Amino acid sequence: MDDIDARYEVTRTAEFIRGRAYTRVALQFPDEMLRDAAAVARALRRELAAGGGGGGGVKLFVMADTAYNSCCVDEVGASHIDAQCVVHYGHACMSPTSNLPAFFVFGKSPLDTNACGRSLLECLRESDKRILVLYGLEYAHALSDLKKVVVELYKSHSCSVEVQYADVQCSVMSPSPAAEREHTQSDGNTCGDDLSIQSDGVATFVNNCCDVEGSTRKYSLGGLTWAISIDDNMEDYLLYWIGQDNSAFANIVLTFNKCDIVRYDSVANQPSRDVSHLMKILRRRYYLVEKAKDASIVGILVGTLGVAGYLHIIEQMKDLIKAAGKKSYTLVMGRPNSAKLANFPECEVFVYVSCAQTALLDSKDFLAPVITPFEAVLAFSRGREWTGEYLLDFKDLITTDKPEISSKAEEARFSFIKGGYVEDNGLEENEEHSETSLALAEVTEKALSIKNQNNDAVLYQGGARSAIDYLKARSYRGLTGQYEGPAPDSVLTGRTGRAASYSHEKTKSAE
Numbered sequence: 001m002d003d004i005d006a007r008y009e010v011t012r013t014a015e016f017i018r019g020r021a022y023t024r025v026a027l028q029f030p031d032e033m034l035r036d037a038a039a040v041a042r043a044l045r046r047e048l049a050a051g052g053g054g055g056g057g058v059k060l061f062v063m064a065d066t067a068y069n070s071c072c073v074d075e076v077g078a079s080h081i082d083a084q085c086v087v088h089y090g091h092a093c094m095s096p097t098s099n100l101p102a103f104f105v106f107g108k109s110p111l112d113t114n115a116c117g118r119s120l121l122e123c124l125r126e127s128d129k130r131i132l133v134l135y136g137l138e139y140a141h142a143l144s145d146l147k148k149v150v151v152e153l154y155k156s157h158s159c160s161v162e163v164q165y166a167d168v169q170c171s172v173m174s175p176s177p178a179a180e181r182e183h184t185q186s187d188g189n190t191c192g193d194d195l196s197i198q199s200d201g202v203a204t205f206v207n208n209c210c211d212v213e214g215s216t217r218k219y220s221l222g223g224l225t226w227a228i229s230i231d232d233n234m235e236d237y238l239l240y241w242i243g244q245d246n247s248a249f250a251n252i253v254l255t256f257n258k259c260d261i262v263r264y265d266s267v268a269n270q271p272s273r274d275v276s277h278l279m280k281i282l283r284r285r286y287y288l289v290e291k292a293k294d295a296s297i298v299g300i301l302v303g304t305l306g307v308a309g310y311l312h313i314i315e316q317m318k319d320l321i322k323a324a325g326k327k328s329y330t331l332v333m334g335r336p337n338s339a340k341l342a343n344f345p346e347c348e349v350f351v352y353v354s355c356a357q358t359a360l361l362d363s364k365d366f367l368a369p370v371i372t373p374f375e376a377v378l379a380f381s382r383g384r385e386w387t388g389e390y391l392l393d394f395k396d397l398i399t400t401d402k403p404e405i406s407s408k409a410e411e412a413r414f415s416f417i418k419g420g421y422v423e424d425n426g427l428e429e430n431e432e433h434s435e436t437s438l439a440l441a442e443v444t445e446k447a448l449s450i451k452n453q454n455n456d457a458v459l460y461q462g463g464a465r466s467a468i469d470y471l472k473a474r475s476y477r478g479l480t481g482q483y484e485g486p487a488p489d490s491v492l493t494g495r496t497g498r499a500a501s502y503s504h505e506k507t508k509s510a511e
Contacts, residue, residue, distance in 0.1 A: 004036065023057060031065075033089055075306035090105075103171065117152075131162070132228075135242035136244065136248055143165060164228075216228065257388065296348060299351070341366055351371055351376045
């Protein structure tokens with residue numbers, strides 16, 4: 001039981017619940033920690049009762065099998081039990097919440113600080129760049145010990161290269177601007193001021209991935225925060241990652257894809273510079289962006305219902321797609337897979353709105369590619385080129401400016417997928433047309449051109465402009481009440497009896 005108390009920080013969690021007088025608390029566990037959920041709940045209930053102050057009346061609810069991603073706070077599940085806060089255990093993406101405060105217990109994965117310190121020393125010898133140490137949040141507990149080891153090795157080997165460590169941004173998250181604002185160390189700090197929400201429901205983010213404050217440039221990514229001089233760039237640093245090759249590491253590599261990166265494997269106790277598999281992802285993402293440019297029908301997949309600002313980015317994607325002359329449909333289906341998306345064959349590309357660490361959805365087995373909101377901005381903004389930067393967090397894309405809808409036809413562009421120049425579609429048919437003498441003629445001509453299209457061109461060559469056009473081109477349109485074919489035959493009486501000997505067979509044998 002002492003091991004449970006230490007690994008799951010039962011005492012600190014109980015202090016948080018008592019300090020804010022919560023009476024209904026949801027405990028969210030990922031699948032790999034679910035086996036300890038009952039023991040953690042019992043230990044926490046016992047600690048609350050021993051602390052007094054009404055802590056014995058707190059109701060605890062265990063949540064598992066989240067509707068979307070276990071790294072995000074499941075506000076939807078917590079709202080079903082009227083929870084006042086969520087205690088999130090395990091790996092967390094630290095995406096801002098919309099309605100409920102959250103308390104994070106990252107866990108304590110083992111780390112050989114001596115071996116890690118020696119590996120860091122080797123990097124100091126081989127590189128003339130300054131080193132920035134980043135890590136998975138589950139290794140934050142060992143950071144102080146690692147610093148002591150590095151200092152001792154630093155003195156004994158007379159190293160002169162600077163080592164900088166990232167800090168944990170927060171362990172308590174509040175979505176309300178009126179929430180208690182505390183800025184202490186990671187053992188009980190709050191980051192409510194950077195995650196404020198206006199009364200109209202639109203999120204305003206003070207703290208993006210990079211924010212200039214005076215003479216320093218402050219970065220915040222994946223729950224970590226660090227600051228460098230405004231005269232320096234991230235390319236001047238060697239990034240030293242402590243942790244597994246997971247979604248958090250991919251977020252770091254893709255965001256800072258121009259930096260030298262070394263990953264220390266805590267299981268094998270050895271460093272690795274091989275990030276080529278993640279660089280291949282960038283090349284494939286560029287291919288998906290080019291493919292999305294040729295799409296006419298776009299599906300917007302809602303991959304979260306709790307991350308602050310998700311409604312705003314969905315509306316922003318709708319406006320962007322509309323301005324590009326394409327049709328969009330919003331789909332809510334939980335965790336997407338190939339079987340679910342196959343029900344929407346008319347969609348030629350999907351935009352996946354989710355947290356930063358689950359935004360890269362492998363769509364090799366899907367009928368249509370799945371891209372991120374950042375890639376959608378690249379694909380649907382005419383004339384915008386990819387400079388190599390990459391953003392996974394959609395909050396960095398949120399803007400209040402709506403894209404302008406051009407009334408004149410754009411010039412033809414070159415399609416790398418089709419291998420020639422193509423003209424983008426015009427605005428949707430349901431747009432309000434100008435009141436001119438030729439307005440009716442223009443609408444009629446467009447309708448006739450769509451009606452006369454070959455069905456194969458609509459179904460297989462992207463000729464459909466909306467789901468209605470795609471449905472009309474299909475031979476099977478579902479079970480409808482209208483039947484245009486010949487009248488069906490009269491109803492006939494079938495065979496009766498058992499298959500071994502039907503009734504009419506018995507009659508024949510008797511004769």
